[in-house]
Amino acid sequence: MFTFSRGSTPAVEPNEANSSPLVIKDAVKRFRQGDREVRALDGVSLEVRSGTFLAVMGASGSGKSTLLHLMAGLTTADEGQVLVNGQDIGKLDDKKLTLFRRHQIGLVFQSFNLIPTLSAEENILLPLMLDGKAFANRKGNGASNGHDSRVEDLLRTLGLDKRRGHRPDAMSGGEQQRVAIGRALVTDPAVILADEPTGNLDSVNSRSVCELLRDLSVRQGRTIVMVTHEPTVAAYASEVAVLKDGKLVSRFNTDPDHGAEKLAARYQESIR
């Protein structure tokens, strides 16, 4: 099993006491659209406890991506706070935020965003390469980077041990998304944030990626936030948060005995 020690390379020290890896307090995000102001997020507060697998649902335009981007430090809140591992990320300057994001926030996108010229293994190692902790040419002059056993474990967890040397164009969509999940995990971040991770996958690959995310949360205690509009995908999560017009209107636990159907009904009820 993949067993990085949690928080081994923090970019900055946590400066506020809170045991939850992710806390959003009264977040407001406004956008200008011509002479109109849109409140993409309108006072959202959310705490995500360690080991939670949270699905964020909502209609198109309800603020899901904006919330995820805020959690990822890709955009800043106009009001309120985002605390990752106790660190108010709005207080970090650009340089510290870049390092903090690289170490503490793992991002997974719908379109995988892999580097086409790198192998699966090299794509996974990319965040460590950026830190100068892994070598781009791992076959070159016998350099040992100390990450070999970690990467072995990770490739096995991801079911990619036979695909380590393959480039993205030689892998299925599901395998590419597994590589992207590996890249998100390699720095042992506080949270994994996934924006519609199954959006480009067929049903078989979608199921395997959902099962992987659920396993990472259940077996390894990973904290995961996933945006999705699919009840069948959200059903793999342990909790669901529902946004409507930039507001958090509902949060509930999923029920493994009832699956997607009951979840869909509960979701529809909360956005009525």
Ligand SMILES: Nc1ncnc2c1ncn2[C@@H]1O[C@H](COP(=O)(O)OP(=O)(O)OP(=O)(O)O)[C@@H](O)[C@H]1O
């Ligand atoms: N960069 C931007 N400039 C202007 N308006 C924006 C911008 N980003 C988002 N918005 C607006 O903010 C609101 C929330 O958008 P957001 O993309 O977060 O919704 P969403 O729930 O992720 O939608 P979808 O499911 O369609 O991706 C929408 O009204 C959108 O038009």
